[in-house]
Amino acid sequence: MKTIITLFIVMFTTLGAFAHGGNNYEHSDFFKSMQDGDKAAILMVHFGTTHADTRELTIEVLNNKVKQQFPDIELREAYTSRIVVKLLGDKGIVKKNPFEALKKLHAEGYTHILIQPSTIIDGVEMESLNRNVSEIKNLFKDIRIGNPLLYDPHDYEAVINVITKDTDKQTAYILVGHGTYDATTAQYAMLDYMLKIKEHKNFFVGTIEGYPEYGDMLVQLKQSGLKKVVIIPFMFVAGEHAKNDIAGDWKENLEKEGYFVDVKMEGLGQNSGIQDIFISHLKFITKHRKLDIMDKKAKYQETGEKEEYNH
Numbered sequence: 001m002k003t004i005i006t007l008f009i010v011m012f013t014t015l016g017a018f019a020h021g022g023n024n025y026e027h028s029d030f031f032k033s034m035q036d037g038d039k040a041a042i043l044m045v046h047f048g049t050t051h052a053d054t055r056e057l058t059i060e061v062l063n064n065k066v067k068q069q070f071p072d073i074e075l076r077e078a079y080t081s082r083i084v085v086k087l088l089g090d091k092g093i094v095k096k097n098p099f100e101a102l103k104k105l106h107a108e109g110y111t112h113i114l115i116q117p118s119t120i121i122d123g124v125e126m127e128s129l130n131r132n133v134s135e136i137k138n139l140f141k142d143i144r145i146g147n148p149l150l151y152d153p154h155d156y157e158a159v160i161n162v163i164t165k166d167t168d169k170q171t172a173y174i175l176v177g178h179g180t181y182d183a184t185t186a187q188y189a190m191l192d193y194m195l196k197i198k199e200h201k202n203f204f205v206g207t208i209e210g211y212p213e214y215g216d217m218l219v220q221l222k223q224s225g226l227k228k229v230v231i232i233p234f235m236f237v238a239g240e241h242a243k244n245d246i247a248g249d250w251k252e253n254l255e256k257e258g259y260f261v262d263v264k265m266e267g268l269g270q271n272s273g274i275q276d277i278f279i280s281h282l283k284f285i286t287k288h289r290k291l292d293i294m295d296k297k298a299k300y301q302e303t304g305e306k307e308e309y310n311h
Helices: 001-018 054-055 059-069 082-090 099-107 124-139 151-163 183-197 215-225 240-256 273-287 293-303
Strands: 026-027 040-046 076-081 112-117 142-144 172-177 203-209 230-233 260-263 288-289
Touching: 001 026, 001 112, 001 273, 040 099, 059 076, 059 273, 076 082, 076 099, 082 273, 099 112, 099 124, 099 288, 112 273, 124 142, 124 230, 151 293, 172 240, 183 203, 203 215, 215 240, 230 240, 240 260, 273 288
Parallel strands: 040 076, 040 112, 112 142, 172 203, 172 230, 230 260
Antiparallel strands: 026 288
16 A cells, blocks of 8 residues: 555656656755755746736736745745836836846845746746846755746646636637747747647737737638637736737727727736646745756766657
């Protein structure tokens, strides 16, 4: 019986690791590694917004929800957008970027840091965050970064389950993401593909500054034959892009095409199910450490083990 229970625990741990990045992680308890005198903190990292209304409904709600889950851990926040930080600073609202926030935590004696971004895809903002952390990680005993909303296929499935709940098959739902200029914009196309595979053929994905573009989305929308449309910002906050590009340009262009259009002016951060996914990513890194690819390659070179890739 004991053997069966042990096997079950191993299987459960393995499946949990796969759901958050496959064999890129090893089991490692963040809090058990702490010694007397060590101090832990959580740093919530957001792109940020200058719009106070959506900030209160998204960023602050997620921060407070994390605090409820980790009541005994110091919680701080940082914004990755230097433009947003500058504009808020001009109004007397001080926000630190991740590097500044980490320097302050180190100066205050914090030794163990958990970082959870509210980033949607693993794109340029995550690259920026990772670079900030790499510059300062040697100052801490342990520093870990949680995954963005969409990282592995299980994340996409979880997000799809949340956003397709209580929807109407006779209505077209258009998810409009920010998009990005590099190859990581393909993650939006992956979301569109998985929606269709899961029979949500009335969902369409487009981006403002990447691929799929508005025209790509429109081709699929026309093929569907649906005329009633709901546009949903696929962004953590419903800020500048949502209010100007989506509620403005996209809505007007679709109406010119003969569609009946509503805009759901809510950021993803307002959705409790989406909030829970971010929190699950944070909880995951309290028990798992991401493996460095060069450490893995060194092991392969030494042992001759076959390399396994996550696709």
